[in-house]
Every structure is written in C-alpha cells, then in structure tokens.
Amino acid sequence: MYKVVVPGDFISEEAERAGEGTYVEDGKVYAMSYGIVEEREEIKVVALSGKYMPAKGDVVIGRIAEISFPFWIVDIASPYEARLHVSEFAEGRDKIEFGSMSRYLDVDDFIVAKVMDVNVLMRIELALKEEFKMSGVGRLVEIPHTKVPRVIGRSGSMIKTLKEKCNCFIFIAKNGRIWIKGSEADMNLASEVILKIVNEAHTSGLTDRVTNFLDSFRRDKEKGEEK
Amino acid sequence: MKEGTERKLIIDGKRLDGRGFEELRPIKIEIGVLKRADGSCYLEVGDNKVIAAVYGPREMHPRHAQDAKMAVIKYRYNMAPFSVDDRKRPGPDRRSVEISKVSREAFDPVIMKEYYPKMAIEVYVEMLQSDAGTRTAGINAASVALADAGIPMTDLVSSIAVGKIDGEVVLDLTGVEDNNGEADMPIAMIARTNTITALQMDGHLTKEEFKRGLKLAMGACHQIYELQRAALIERYSKSEGREEKKRD
Numbered sequence: 001m002y003k004v005v006v007p008g009d010f011i012s013e014e015a016e017r018a019g020e021g022t023y024v025e026d027g028k029v030y031a032m033s034y035g036i037v038e039e040r041e042e043i044k045v046v047a048l049s050g051k052y053m054p055a056k057g058d059v060v061i062g063r064i065a066e067i068s069f070p071f072w073i074v075d076i077a078s079p080y081e082a083r084l085h086v087s088e089f090a091e092g093r094d095k096i097e098f099g100s101m102s103r104y105l106d107v108d109d110f111i112v113a114k115v116m117d118v119n120v121l122m123r124i125e126l127a128l129k130e131e132f133k134m135s136g137v138g139r140l141v142e143i144p145h146t147k148v149p150r151v152i153g154r155s156g157s158m159i160k161t162l163k164e165k166c167n168c169f170i171f172i173a174k175n176g177r178i179w180i181k182g183s184e185a186d187m188n189l190a191s192e193v194i195l196k197i198v199n200e201a202h203t204s205g206l207t208d209r210v211t212n213f214l215d216s217f218r219r220d221k222e223k224g225e226e227k
Numbered sequence: 228m229k230e231g232t233e234r235k236l237i238i239d240g241k242r243l244d245g246r247g248f249e250e251l252r253p254i255k256i257e258i259g260v261l262k263r264a265d266g267s268c269y270l271e272v273g274d275n276k277v278i279a280a281v282y283g284p285r286e287m288h289p290r291h292a293q294d295a296k297m298a299v300i301k302y303r304y305n306m307a308p309f310s311v312d313d314r315k316r317p318g319p320d321r322r323s324v325e326i327s328k329v330s331r332e333a334f335d336p337v338i339m340k341e342y343y344p345k346m347a348i349e350v351y352v353e354m355l356q357s358d359a360g361t362r363t364a365g366i367n368a369a370s371v372a373l374a375d376a377g378i379p380m381t382d383l384v385s386s387i388a389v390g391k392i393d394g395e396v397v398l399d400l401t402g403v404e405d406n407n408g409e410a411d412m413p414i415a416m417i418a419r420t421n422t423i424t425a426l427q428m429d430g431h432l433t434k435e436e437f438k439r440g441l442k443l444a445m446g447a448c449h450q451i452y453e454l455q456r457a458a459l460i461e462r463y464s465k466s467e468g469r470e471e472k473k474r475d
Contacts, residue, residue, distance in 0.1 A: 032339065
C-alpha cells in the first residue's frame with residue numbers, strides 16, 4: 001500500500017536515511033514534494049507531478065532545437081536545454097566544419113542520448129547512444145516523466161507485456177518520450193495502451209488489466225478476420 | 228464605523244450570516260481543474276471563488292531578470308471585472324500589484340527555489356467572485372496549486388483574515404463586515420511550524436485585540452491546512468476509486 005504525502009509532512013526520525021524528495025529539519029525527515037513515500041535503504045518521496053530534471057546517466061530522447069557551432073542544442077522535455085558537442089560525431093569521420101553540422105543532425109531530428117553531466121548551473125552535456133538517430137522511423141509518444149516507471153512496470157513486467165502483445169519495438173526514455181516502431185496497426189494499439197496506462201497509473205493490478213485488454217483486442221481482431 | 232450609524236453587524240451574539248465570532252466560512256477545494264496548467268486549484272470560501280494556476284519551472288522572461296542561482300517566483304493576483312458588484316476596470320491596479328507582491332513573499336520561505344536556477348515559477352490567481360478575504364483565499368489556492376505542480380516546498384502555506392466588527396474580534400470577515408468594520412488583518416502562515424509569512428493590518432486594533440486576533444487566525448490556519456492537505460491526499464485516492472468503478 002502506498003502512502004501519499006504533501007510538502008511538510010513528517011515521514012521519519014531517521015535523518016541518515018533521508019533521500020530524494022525529502023528534507024531534514026531538527027533531525028527529522030519531512031516530505032519536500034507531493035508524492036508517494038518509498039522506503040528502502042533510503043527514504044524517498046517520488047513526486048506525482050513536476051518537470052523532468054535530467055540526472056547523470058539518464059537515457060533520453062531529444063529533439064534538435066537549434067544549431068550553434070560547435071553544439072547542437074537539444075530539447076529534452078525539461079525546462080533546461082541540453083547540449084551535444086560535435087566531437088560526439090567525430091569518430092571515424094572527417095572533422096565537422098562550421099556550417100555543415102546540419103548535414104549530420106538537423107533541426108527537428110530526434111536522437112537517443114545519454115546525459116553525461118549536469119553541472120550546478122544546469123548546463124547539460126549529452127553523448128550519443130549507439131543507435132542514436134531515430135531517422136523518422138516509427139512514432140513518438142510523449143507522457144509525463146513521472147509515469148515512466150509505471151509503463152516499465154515492476155522489473156519490466158509491463159513493458160515486456162507491451163512489446164510481446166503489440167509486436168512493436170518500444171523504447172522508453174527517462175524524460176517521458178517513447179519511441180515505437182512497428183506496423184501502423186500495432187503502433188496504434190501500443191500508443192493507445194500507453195495512454196491507458198498513464199491515465200490509470202495509480203490503480204492496482206494494472207499490468208493484469210492491460211494484459212487482459214490486449215488479449216481481448218487480439219481475440220476480437222481474429223474474430224473479425226474470420227468473418 | 229461610527230456608533231449609531233447604518234447597521235449593526237452583530238445581532239444576538241451572531242454575525243449577519245449567522246456565524247459565531249470564531250467560525251470560518253465554508254471552504255471547498257478542487258485540484259487539477261485546468262488541463263493545460265502544470266498545477267491548478269479552484270477554491271471557494273463563502274462567496275469567494277478563486278482559481279489558481281501554476282506554470283513552470285520554465286524559462287524566465289525577461290532574461291535579465293533571471294537569477295543564476297535560483298528560480299524566480301512570479302505571482303499575479305487579478306480580479307475579474309465581473310468579480311464585484313460594480314464592474315472593476317480590468318488590469319492591474321495599485322491594490323492588485325500590492326497584493327501580488329505580498330502574496331509572492333508569503334511563499335518565499337517555503338518554495339525551494341535553488342532547485343531550479345534561471346527558471347521562473349509562475350503563479351496566476353484569478354478572482355472570479357469576491358466577498359472580502361480574496362488575498363487569503365488566493366494564497367490558499369496557490370499553495371495547493373504549487374503542490375499539484377510538483378514544485379518542491381518545505382511546507383504548504385495557509386492564510387486567513389481576522390478583523391474587528393462592532394468592537395469584537397472575529398474571524399474571516401465578509402464583504403459587508405469588512406466595509407463597515409473597524410479593522411481587517413490578513414495573515415499567512417506555515418501551520419506546522421507556526422511561522423508567519425505574511426501579515427497586514429488595515430484599521431486599528433489594541434495590543435490585546437491584536438494578540439487575540441493573531442491567536443484566532445493561527446488556529447484557523449491549522450484548520451485550513453488540514454483542508455488543503457485532505458484535498459491533496461483525497462485527490463489521489465479518489466482517482467483510484469473512479470477507475471475501480473469503471474472496471475466493474
């Protein structure tokens with residue numbers, strides 16, 4: 001059972017276990033945001049809402065927003081924009097000259113990237129992931145980043161179900177952008193189910209319900225084909 | 228109000244709307260009423276109807292007003308032209324600019340601004356209908372909307388006014404009481420720590436009356452805090468209930 005807290009709620013006496021989403025005052029742990037308490041080794045409050053804040057190591061889907069030599073400025077669905085340096089492209093290539101950056105990545109291209117560093121001034125450096133360029137294949141679904149863990153499910157159960165039953169390639173980035181690749185009908189189904197998960201994120205037994213929904217959808221479709 | 232003029236505000240130990248001296252007007256809180264805002268809250272206190280919207284953290288404009296170390300809070304208190312009996316001329320005026328500033332400062336100690344350098348956290352508070360005590364209603368609504376937007380805060384802020392009518396210190400003045408009373412004192416505070424984050428006074432109170440009023444208001448802020456908290460917690464459990472029903 002989960003416990004919802006609001007800012008200022010007392011959570012625990014164990015100040016040394018205070019984690020993300022909490023603050024310590026007079027040796028006691030209080031909630032810093034409106035969210036759910038998660039007690040493991042650390043006591044955390046997982047926010048129910050709020051903007052995506054990049055952390056080192058996150059894998060995100062970004063949109064090239066601007067080209068400003070020697071950086072690509074990338075929109076990562078956060079209040080802060082990220083930067084990708086040209087040297088990220090240098091491997092096995094000639095040096096990228098001023099003015100030719102758009103030949104490699106142009107404005108509005110989508111990329112898969114890893115957050116290399118976030119400094120105190122919120123300057124965010126990205127590095128490209130192996131299969132980085134989304135090259136206009138598939139579909140992009142954007143959901144609130146707070147719902148990402150729900151779409152993945154406990155130890156990946158939800159995403160596993162989705163991939164199998166929808167017959168799609170699905171990649172979920174930390175910033176709430178989801179890349180789906182598959183046939184048109186499969187992608188329609190997958191995005192519909194993802195929205196369903198987001199809307200019902202706070203209900204129990206969601207994975208089972210999604211499985212049932214997908215199974216019955218398949219059954220209906222097969223019936224339709226028989227006729 | 229001078230003695231012997233106009234009307235009495237207290238009859239048989241009750242106020243004109245039938246309340247006791249230490250009684251609040253009924254409060255109703257609804258969360259997440261605006262789809263496109265990051266956080267929102269609709270709040271009613273008696274005949275006051277307020278809607279608060281929070282946007283951000285998002286880029287601060289104008290850029291020269293950015294703070295490299297922390298977020299900037301923007302707070303706009305605005306009265307709709309139709310919110311009062313005589314049409315109010317639209318747009319900011321001396322009064323609303325002052326209220327915006329005071330309300331913004333009421334949130335200064337609770338919002339953890341240093342988490343969002345260079346950004347702006349924007350709070351828009353619109354009075355749809357007003358009957359005295361709109362700034363306190365606005366602060367209560369904004370507080371819930373900020374939590375709904377996921378803004379990190381140390382606490383919620385709760386706010387209420389006390390005043391003096393017919394020589395008595397009473398809680399939560401209505402429009403009639405405010406216009407014909409002797410004093411009005413809105414306060415905002417953090418209920419958990421009893422920290423006052425805003426206090427204004429219009430009119431005259433003796434030292435004893437002030438102390439009594441403050442005590443009254445602080446007690447009322449705890450009540451309001453419980454309502455704000457309950458609304459936030461309930462919203463979450465309710466969404467579960469609704470889904471459960473849909474399934475059957």
